[in-house]
Amino acid sequence: MSPVRLGEVLPDAELIHDRATLEQAIQRLADEIRGDYEGDMPPLFLTVMHGGMPFASQLAFALGERGLDLEFDYLHATRYRGNTSGARLAWLHRPATSLRGRRVLLADDILDEGHTLLAIKRWCEDEGAADVRTAVLAVKIHDRCVEGIEAEYVGVEVPDRYVFGYGMDFQEQGRNLPAIYALKA
Ligand SMILES: O=P(O)(O)OC[C@H]1O[C@H](OP(=O)(O)OP(=O)(O)O)[C@H](O)[C@@H]1O
Ligand code: HPA
Numbered sequence: 001m002s003p004v005r006l007g008e009v010l011p012d013a014e015l016i017h018d019r020a021t022l023e024q025a026i027q028r029l030a031d032e033i034r035g036d037y038e039g040d041m042p043p044l045f046l047t048v049m050h051g052g053m054p055f056a057s058q059l060a061f062a063l064g065e066r067g068l069d070l071e072f073d074y075l076h077a078t079r080y081r082g083n084t085s086g087a088r089l090a091w092l093h094r095p096a097t098s099l100r101g102r103r104v105l106l107a108d109d110i111l112d113e114g115h116t117l118l119a120i121k122r123w124c125e126d127e128g129a130a131d132v133r134t135a136v137l138a139v140k141i142h143d144r145c146v147e148g149i150e151a152e153y154v155g156v157e158v159p160d161r162y163v164f165g166y167g168m169d170f171q172e173q174g175r176n177l178p179a180i181y182a183l184k185a
Helices: 007-013 019-036 051-064 113-127
Strands: 014-018 044-049 071-078 090-093 103-111 131-139 155-157 180-183
Touching: 007 019, 014 019, 014 071, 019 051, 019 131, 044 051, 044 113, 044 180, 051 103, 051 131, 103 113, 113 131, 155 180
Parallel strands: 044 071, 044 103, 103 131, 131 155
Antiparallel strands: 014 180, 071 090
């Protein structure tokens, strides 16, 4: 079945957060995070691909501007794979850097039902990370989130609808839109 093209849904989509709002939220997050990380060893900054990439880049620069150095690595765990509902989590890439004894800061685009970040967090702990914290650009507001996961740093809230843009995809399209939209209700 051929995918629905972005151009067919974008005109009817609702703008939820514009670029300025998201950039402002990222600056605020950087202030919060900066205050929580002191010491010589830079935190290991793990971007959750693909969706976390734009947010992680912006956040990393904002933290650099505030004098917090970061060591970069990334991972890719996906359970949506271009669909609008989640399935079993598939690990496509794990970080090459050892996590043993490290402070880990995960950066992802959205905390929705929480399965992805819970599994990633547990894996980081199993790998011996000293501390694992999570920064997400957006959290979706509903009561279906799994127990045991909460993001320490949250940029914005989004409604309980399928959202896309700023890293999040609509059928693997629209990730580089510089704002967050929701599909027409
Ligand atoms: O809280 P959850 O319900 O588990 O959903 C959140 C996850 O889903 C998305 O990833 P996706 O599986 O779409 O992979 P992608 O980033 O490669 O698109 C998003 O980037 C989060 O990692
Ligand atoms: O609403 C969403 N949009 C894009 N990706 C997602 N991953 C979980 N929820 C979503």
